[in-house]
Amino acid sequence: MLENRKYIIIGAFCLVGLIYLSRLFYLQILDDSYSLESSNNSIKRVIEIPYRGQVYDRNGKLIVYNTPVYDLYVTPKQVRIPDTTAFCRMMEMTRAEFDSIMNLAKEYSPVKPSLFVRQLSKEDFARIQDALVDYRGFEPRMSSMRTYPARTLSNALGYVSEISKKQLENQEIPYYRQGDYIGHNGLEEQYEEVLRGRRGVKFVMQNVRGVAKGSFKNGLYDTAAVAGKNLYTGIDVEVQKYADSLMQxxxxxxxxxxxxxxxxxxxVSAPTYDPNLLSSRHFSKNYVKLLRDPYKPLINRPIMASYRPGSTFKLIQALIAQQQGTLTPNMVYGHGGSPMRCHCHGGNNLRGAVRFSCNPYFYNVFRKMIYHNGDPNTFKASAIGLRQWHDAVEKFGIGQxxxxxxxxxxxxxLPDVETYDKLYRGKNTWKFSNIYSLSIGEGELLVNPLKLVNLAATIANRGWYITPHYVKGIGRVGEGIPQEYLKRHETDIAYQHYLPVIEGMRMAVAAGTVNKMADIPGIDLCGKTGTAQNNKFGHKYDHSIFIGFAPMNNPKIAIAVFVEYGGWGGSAAAPVAALIAERYLKRKTEATKLDEHVKKxxxxxxxxxxxxxxxPKKAPQIRKPEPVQKDTGRKVEKLKPMMASNSGE
Structure with missing residues (x-):
């Protein structure tokens, strides 16, 4: 019995030994992958970076494409440079620059490759290619550089640059390596995973000097790179460039x-810059220059700038009040009893109030909305009314x-009851007289241009909007669009309440607060002017606003224009909007006098x-606004210091 156990144990050990020997034979003789991993001196693993997806406009015109370039990487441990001075001369860099780059590479890793020089053109690479054989430790890699033929849309597109150390450390799923490029800001960042594609791997045989001798095993273990998907946008690049010219x-x-x-x-975000500046080898120098520009060209103003909406907000007031039942289209208000004055003669109905942007009219509209609940307690009535008003305004996308x-x-x-409780340090410490500047879009209201173009689109649609978006297709037109950009958002304002407001907007352009030249024949533009206060320098330097859509029926375009320090909304912003609407609808500019006027x-x-x-706080005298029919009123009494002063159009 004991003899049998001895043979069993011996047999088990022999079996285990045989298994180990078989595995070793497989790994060392039969399995090429082991040989592949252990043959760094003869077989090199090369990462292939895919081309980023290109970007097109709505008509198929190319906005962004890739230009082939070369990046030069260095592995400090392998570097052999017989003559550093000659090398620096060849690379067109100073010795100080060379030392700085090498020190950074050593800090990153002595044995891993890191970026030495990026984006060498084909001509520059051809000039140094043969000489690189004499300098061990340097490795060229094929790459690409973003190129912008239209030279526009810089803020919305964003840019591509080297990944930062913080981004490397914060990766949820490891993908990027030191020296990789990644999208920053704009569409390049938003759609990074779509645009970047998928890396490939190629195994190359090389001799002891690092010279490539061909593919290993005829590419049996290679993985092809997959190019990023193209992005199709709703941008009309022809109209985009024309709008750029108007905002010079x-x-x-x-x-x-x-x-x-x-x-x-x-x-358009003005002033703008050529996006090619941030896709060259001189990225750092150009970026710093743009960053230091006092006019802040790197700010994407359509979505990042905050303004008071001014009189454009009166449109929302009119719609909510009608839905609430506190306003009818034929209701007339005069100027009596209002702390705000106006340049129109008063006694307007709703259409006329929109046409002439009557401040006292909308003061009374807002007051009646707030006190609609009929509570005898002034403070409580203001809180209840403001809460109802806030919830209704929120459905237009304001405050979010x-x-x-x-x-x-x-x-x-978008201020609410809690805002004023905090502002006035307690409940029942404020009332309507503290918030009435909201009636004409002043006070604590802040919006960006995107919110106001969305308002214009909502009115054009008579009560609904689809979230504004740039993408029109991913990979192909109409495909891959996120579901949130197909969904309708309702404002819960009845269709019929939009009609008198739209009629007033049309009258404002035809014979109201807008420069008469902006009523271009055949456009049928409907709009509303506004003036956002710039209290530091007085009303002459207020910000000019216009929102509108065209044509009046079956609208094809909604537009919002902000001109900072532009004065009246009807003189600076409205003509720009009218010319852009004409160019989009007619595909040409027939209003040449208005075009010349704006560009001058x-x-x-x-x-x-x-x-x-x-x-000094005193504003220099730079120019006077164009003389047009004034479309703003000024309040008579001064508000409390913690309240923003209110002025309308």
């Missing part, structure tokens, strides 16, 4: 959408992020007027 010598923004789809047609497909949208501010205007303020300037 101005600070502000233009954003236009197709009301029926929510697709963004035009997105709309969800545009860009990573830097700001939500703005110089509304760029001196640096001393910009936010953050530490000099």
């Amino acid at each position: 010598n101005r600070i502000g923004s233009v954003i236009a959408v197709e009301p029926s789809t929510g697709e963004i047609l035009v997105s 992020k709309l969800g545009v497909d860009l990573p830097t949208e700001l939500k703005g501010s 205007q110089y509304l760029l303020p001196p640096v001393s007027m910009l936010p953050g300037y530490k000099g």
